Amino acid sequence: MKIFTLPDLGEGLPDAVVREWHVSEGSSVAAHESLVTVETAKALVEVPAPWGGRVEKLFAEVDETVNVGDPLVGFTGTGEGEVEAQPGPGANEAVPEPVQATAEEHAQEDSGTVVGSLEQGEAVLEAEPQQEQGPRRFATPSVRALARRLGVDLQRLSKDGARVTAAQVWTAAGSRPQTPAETAVKPVAASEAAAAMSPARRAMGLSMSRARDQVAQITLCDDADISNWWGSAPALLRLIRALQAACIAEPNLNALYRDDQLIPQATINIGLAVDSPRGLFVPVLRDVAARSDEALLQEVADFKQQARETGIAQSDLQGGSILLSNFGAIAGRYATPLVLPPTVAIVGAGRVCQGVVVVDRWPAMRPLLPLSVSADHRAVTGGELARFLQAMLQALSS
Structure with missing residues (x-):
């Protein structure tokens, strides 16, 4: 089993919070298909698969915090000689940029990656076996997170494959957007607040x-x-x-x-x-x-x-x-x-x-x-x- 670890997404923070899995154990994914949406430094970021294969194990639950470099997904059935992604930029860089893998980097076992496509070397790689089509995305990450919280089925709301909006989710839930008073965070002790500080x-x-x-x-x-x-x-x-x-x-x-x-x-x-x-x-x-x-x-x-x-x-x-x-x-x-x-x-x-x-x-x-x-x-x-x-x-x- 090849282990894909949580990459440095370029925000300068040591961890991220898992908000939504787009795959499940046993499913097949193609290279660069979205694996998971994480929250880091105030943003929702979709992390892509560095290669195609079968998902053997998910190492984190929804709302669990994962440190950069810790196991995220275990794969089996990955192709030989595939280009593995390298760790992202340092904390001082605001936006992660695609990087080009080298021959020495191909041999490394570390599976960190950055968001974005990767340029491959000049060597000709064998064609990757055709993978099953990934799950269809019916909304943006923020709308999917809202639908999950309100218990709304996005697939039923989507008509002819059209993207679902936040307003449609609220309507389907028979609710309304909450006021700031309703969503206010309850006071906690100073020690608890320091330990649970959000990204x-x-x-x-x-x-x-x-x-x-x-x-x-x-x-x-x-x-x-x-x-x-x-x-x-x-x-x-x-x-x-x-x-x-x-x-x-x-x-x-x-x-x-x-x-x-x-x-x-x-x-x-x-x-x-x-x-x-x-x-x-x-x-x-x-x-x-x-x-x-x-x-x-x-x-x-x-x-x-x-x-x-x-x-x-x-x-x-x-x-x-x-x-x-x-x-x-x-x-x-x-x-x-x-x-x-x-x-x-x-x-x-x-x-x-x-x-x-x-x-x-x-x-x-x-x-x-x-x-x-x-x-x-x-x-x-x-x-x-x-x-x-x-x-x-x-x-x-x-």
């Missing part, structure tokens, strides 16, 4: 450590007079559009900083901080300038529900070029939001308050939106940061 919270800790160690942070604050648009559109949408306008005015804040180089991004991809009982998630709203208001608001609603219920897919947590935290929806006026490398800027929006402003040389009460913008001073000048904030103030006040 999401551990990932947050690693991100904050990198921010502390790598970023030369500066923060600038001001208030936006929002009396002209009060009640005309959702506040979050106005914030997103104002941030978009500021990124166009000062593109160096919509950028990444890698290897001592500032790399402005062609599209505005906003990482939106989402608070949940499971921890802090930062899903990405991609290319906001090309998206409609309705599409953005729907995606925000989907991300919030996924953060509460099932976790957010890894692909939706990657690729942000600037960050936005709407902490004022809970409490607080000003903050020093932390820049998460490799991004160079983050915008924090505080709680709206009434303040006195000068209108035609006379004092007047106006609704004010506090803004706190932090940037990495290694990559961004004080003038660029001030002009960026000025552009946001103008966009919000119009």
Whole structure:
């Protein structure tokens, strides 16, 4: 029996939690077919089979934590001379990349792998025996996890092979999405909390450590007079559009900083901080300038529900070029939001308050939106940061 161990998925965490098996003991799988969905660093990741064969043993149960390098699946009937995958990248790399196996690596018994297809060597390999077709996937990993929790049969919901949505699962269950109060985590003792810290919270800790160690942070604050648009559109949408306008005015804040180089991004991809009982998630709203208001608001609603219920897919947590935290929806006026490398800027929006402003040389009460913008001073000048904030103030006040 050949043992396939849990690979390093590139998140820098020592373990992952098994959320859903896509195979069972005795079933046959083809190379690169999905074996299991695991949760690590706030994301749901599908782990593929490194080779085809028969599943002899599953070494972990659903919701069990497995350490990187520990046995995950035992195979029999694997072909001779197949290319085995090598361990993934180190903890400092955000996204695992495919690797090319070498002749020496083929001979190793370690079966660690990375997510993605592998390039093979020049040697001609024998054709692998045809395997039975794997189980059909009727929904995304997050929807499958939700269906499992609610006891809904996805195969019955799928029509003509179409993917099932989360809304269909809720309807079939005769239920509704739970409120944050219903899904809140019960208080536990400090020792128990430390022992049971979720992958999401551990990932947050690693991100904050990198921010502390790598970023030369500066923060600038001001208030936006929002009396002209009060009640005309959702506040979050106005914030997103104002941030978009500021990124166009000062593109160096919509950028990444890698290897001592500032790399402005062609599209505005906003990482939106989402608070949940499971921890802090930062899903990405991609290319906001090309998206409609309705599409953005729907995606925000989907991300919030996924953060509460099932976790957010890894692909939706990657690729942000600037960050936005709407902490004022809970409490607080000003903050020093932390820049998460490799991004160079983050915008924090505080709680709206009434303040006195000068209108035609006379004092007047106006609704004010506090803004706190932090940037990495290694990559961004004080003038660029001030002009960026000025552009946001103008966009919000119009």
